[in-house]
Amino acid sequence: xxxxxxxxxxxxxxxxxxxxxxxxxxxxxxxxxxxxxxxxxxxxxxxxxxxxxxxxxxxxxxxxxxxxxxxxxxxxxxxxxxxxxxxxxxxxxxxxxxxxxxxxxxxxxxxxx
Amino acid sequence: xxxxxxxxxxxxxxxxxxxxxxxxxxxxxxxxxxxxxxxxxxxxxxxxxxxxxxxxxxxxxxxxxxxxxxxxxxxxxxxxxxxxxxxxxxxxxxxxxxxxxxxxxxxxxxxxxx
Numbered sequence: 011x012x013x014x015x016x017x018x019x020x021x022x023x024x025x026x027x028x029x030x031x032x033x034x035x036x037x038x039x040x041x042x043x044x045x046x047x048x049x050x051x052x053x054x055x056x057x058x059x060x061x062x063x064x065x066x067x068x069x070x071x072x073x074x075x076x077x078x079x080x081x082x083x084x085x086x087x088x089x090x091x092x093x094x095x096x097x098x099x100x101x102x103x104x105x106x107x108x109x110x111x112x113x114x115x116x117x118x119x120x121x122x123x
Numbered sequence: 124x125x126x127x128x129x130x131x132x133x134x135x136x137x138x139x140x141x142x143x144x145x146x147x148x149x150x151x152x153x154x155x156x157x158x159x160x161x162x163x164x165x166x167x168x169x170x171x172x173x174x175x176x177x178x179x180x181x182x183x184x185x186x187x188x189x190x191x192x193x194x195x196x197x198x199x200x201x202x203x204x205x206x207x208x209x210x211x212x213x214x215x216x217x218x219x220x221x222x223x224x225x226x227x228x229x230x231x232x233x234x235x236x237x
Contacts, residue, residue, distance in 0.1 A: 016165075046228070053127075053214055053230040054166070099165060103226075109218070110156065110179065111226060113165035 012037050016100045016114025023090055023121050031085040031098055031117045033074075039106030043067075043076050043083040046099045048116070054099060057085075090121045125150065127217050127229035128197075135235045142202040142209070144232045148217030154178075155198045156226060157190060160212040172198060205236045 017032040035041065042061045046054040058067030063078035072087045083100060100114040128147040136142050148155050153174050158166040168182040172192040183190065187205075192198040202209055212233045216226035 014165075044225075053129075054228040056225060056227070059225065109154070109171055109226075110168035110182070111158075111166070111216075112168070113158075115163075115165040 012041070012102060012104050012112045014100050014102055014112050014114040017117055018115070020118040020120060023119070025092055025121055025123050026089045027121075029085070029087040029090045029094075029119070031100075031119070033083045033085065033100035033114060035081050035083065035100075035102050035112075037081075037102060037104050039104045041102040041104040043074070044101045044103070044111070045072070045074055045083070045085050046101060046113075048097045048099065050096070057098070090119070092121045092123055095119055095121050127152075127215055127227050129213075129215050129229035129232050131232060132230060133233050133235070135237065136205050137237050138206055139204050142205050142234055144200040144202075144213050144215075144234070145197040146200070146215030146217075146229060147197045148215075149227055152217035152219050152227075154218045154220065155192050156216045156218075157198075157200050158214045158216065160214060160231070162211070166214060169200075202234075205234075207236050210234055210236045 013036050015034050044059045045057040047057045048054050058069040060067040060076035066075045074085045097116045097118045099116045101111045155172045157169040160166045170183045170190045171179040187203045189201045212231045214231045215229045218226050
């Protein structure tokens with residue numbers, strides 16, 4: 011079946027530190043992979059995505075590379091800011107098993123000045 | 124271009140009452156998905172609808188929960204005879220078509236059952 015396993019939090023970093031949030035997946039077909047961000051009290055916003063192996067998604071300084079050999083899609087940012095404090099969700103969609111998204115449990119990030 | 128809209132944003136119900144959650148998809152989107160987020164957990168798929176049709180309800184509890192997406196108007200998620208365990212955030216997402224691989228999420232409805 012399809013599932014996403016995400017690094018547990020919470021994660022606390024100082025401003026300008028390097029961020030990595032690990033995400034691995036299992037899928038029966040050929041999934042697309044996503045990172046969504048949820049700010050306090052708000053819905054999920056698409057942060058970046060990758061639709062095939064070796065694709066790199068990037069947005070707002072965040073990057074993630076679709077690694078089929080390790081079934082991973084780790085999120086990275088070179089220098090975090092206080093405004094990056096949020097919950098980050100890794101997700102996959104697999105058209106061969108329908109259109110639903112499968113989400114990880116989320117990783118809470120707090121960036122302190 | 125307005126995003127996905129959900130209302131109400133917050134809903135309080137007593138046990139045994141009914142809860143109705145509404146979702147208006149993005150303009151041009153005809154596919155709607157409902158997800159539930161329990162405290163400290165990720166989102167879990169509930170149901171996928173297209174206009175006037177339920178496509179996949181494999182994540183929907185068998186009793187008390189129903190969903191519709193009429194030809195006119197928003198999609199409705201209805202929970203009858205709510206219990207405390209129904210307290211959660213309910214998110215709606217929409218996509219342009221069946222094969223579009225990006226879903227856009229609304230701000231959610233936070234349901235509290237007293």
